Amino acid sequence: MMTAKNFGFGTQIRKSPYxxxxxRWGAQGFSVYNHMYIPRDFGDPVQNFWNLVNTAILCDVAVERQVEITGPDAAIFTQMLTPRDLSKMAVGQCKYVLITNADGGILNDPIVLRLAENHxxxxxxxxxxxxxxxxLAVYSGLDVTxxxxxxxxxxxxxxxxxMIMQALFGDDIxxxxxxxxxxxxxxxxxxVVSRTGWSSELGYELYLRDGNLGDVLWEKIMAAGAPYGLQPGHxxxxxxxxxxxxSYHADMDAGTNPYELGLGRLVNLDTDAKFVGKEALARIKETGVSRKQIGLIIGGAPLTGPNTVFWDVGKDGxxxxxxxxxxxxPRLQQNIAxxxxxxxxxxxxxxxxxxxxxxxxxxxxxDRPFFDPKKELPSTPKVA
Incomplete structure (x- = not known):
């Protein structure tokens, strides 16, 4: 992780509009994600956690780059990328999906946003x-950009x-x-504003459509959030x-399939849609998997930070x-994994x-998740 005063990656690693x-707001270290700098350190990560679960944090996630698909065949092509059935996805809706390769391996797990019928x-x-x-588009025969x-x-x-969104955009939001x-x-x-986010808390994502206005947007949100305890964070x-x-590259990669992760609900084989990996995923569902994702409560002293390498798990030697x-x-007072x-x-x-x-x-x-298994926290905004 690079410190804020020492950037040595060169121009091939892009900086976000924020x-x-x-x-300026205290980022002390960065790492690289999708070929861009991402702030990973605003001080104590435990305090960042408590800020998130007790009040609110603002995070620069411009590294979540967008792949835009437009054109007359945009819906057909987007469906070709994922085994999740998008046929009933409405304009204005978002869905969590997996993108799979021909072997059923996971290449990414993005949120799909449908801005218009073919957008x-x-x-x-x-x-x-x-x-x-x-x-894929080159050989698909489909009319997409x-x-x-x-x-x-x-x-x-x-x-x-x-409440911060209400202060920014009014009650309608x-x-x-x-x-x-x-x-x-x-x-x-x-x-574009969506009720999504990588936290499992109540949250929003604000997609800026003009990179020249990043600094202005950040400051407006921080000012509106000050009365509500908003802090910069990661x-x-x-x-x-x-x-x-x-987290992609940690919990899954191209050698991991959805069934190993318990994500069979995101694979819809009983449709006419042709998506990459359909035949492989049908075989995997039929034969079963040799690995499964689990949750662990690990004994011993509290971990001092997230793992930076994969730790071996053993049974009977x-x-x-x-x-x-x-x-x-710190909330559960347990090492969880x-x-x-x-x-x-x-x-x-x-x-x-x-x-x-x-x-x-x-x-x-x-079992997983370790906290709020019914995902009740993201469901109801507080009103000012």
């Missing part, structure tokens, strides 16, 4: 889906985010439903593991899988061994 604002955005996790989609537009999202997340979007302006700043590893939310994401939750292990050992209540950098620690297999 970069200067985040440094879609894929709001990406960390992989080059623009190139994948442009390559695929590009990366000038769109840069911010995430406003936390229980007070609804409170009618925006979970996983729906609206095109709006804020003092002439063109935006996406919280603690909160997302509590919620069982997945045999390696059976790996921990993909682990963190200490997501892991991929042999399906035969994925039994709730059983114990396994985790190799914490050479030290073997016992861990209990538990």
């Amino acid at each position: 970069f200067d604002a985040t440094v 879609f955005w894929l709001s990406l996790a960390d992989s080059d889906i623009l190139l994948w989609a442009q390559g 695929i590009r990366e537009p000038d769109v840069s999202p911010l995430q406003l997340q936390g229980p007070n985010s609804g 409170l009618d925006l439903r979970y996983f729906w979007l609206r095109e709006v302006e804020l003092d002439g700043i063109p935006l 996406t919280s590893s603690i909160r997302r593991v509590e919620a069982g939310m997945l 045999e390696r059976i899988g790996k921990v993909t994401s682990a963190v200490y939750s 997501l892991a991929l292990i042999s399906a035969e050992h994925a039994v709730l209540g059983e114990y396994v061994d985790v190799d914490l950098d050479g030290q073997t620690t016992s861990a209990e297999i538990v």
Whole structure:
């Protein structure tokens, strides 16, 4: 992770429209995501977590680049990318989807936004889906245009985010439903606003459609949020593991299929739609999987931060899988983790061994998510 005073990646790593604002507001370190700088450090990550769950935080997530799909065949092509059935997706709706390859492996897990009948955005996790989609389009025979537009999202997340949005946009914004979007302006700043976010708290994403206005937008939101305790922040590893939310390259990659993650609900095989990986996913569903994702409660002293390598998981002296994401939750006062292990050992209540950098620690297999399993927190905005 680079510090704010020491950037050495060169011009091939892009800065977001909010970069200067985040440094001004205390960003102390950055990493790289989708070939862009992303703020990862505003001080104590535990305090960032408490800010998120108690009041609200504003996060620069312009790294969630958009793949824009337009043209007469945009709906057909967008469906070709994902096994989730989009046939009933309305204009103004958002959906969490998986993008799969011919083997059923996961290439990305974006949010799809439908702005118009033939206008879609894929709001990406960390992989080059623009190139994948442009390559597929060449040989698809479909009439589509695929590009990366000038769109840069911010995430406003936390229980007070609804009141901050109300202060910015008026009472009507409170009618925006979970996983729906609206095109709006804020003092002439063109935006798409959605009730989505990578936190499992009440939250919104504000998609700026003019990168020249990033600094202005950031300051307007921070000013409106000041009475409600808004703080600059970064996406919280603690909160997302509590919620069982997945991180691409950590919890899944092109060698992971949806059924291993318990995400069969995002695979609709009983449709006429032709999507990449359909035959492979049908075979996997028929034969079953050899690995399954589980939750773990890991014993021992509190972890001092998220894992930076995959930790081996063992049973009776045999390696059976790996921990993909682990963190200490100050709210639950437990070390919690997501892991991929042999399906035969994925039994709730059983114990396994985790190799914490050479030290073997016992861990209990538990269900996910670890907190708010019914996802009630994102559902109802507070009113000022």
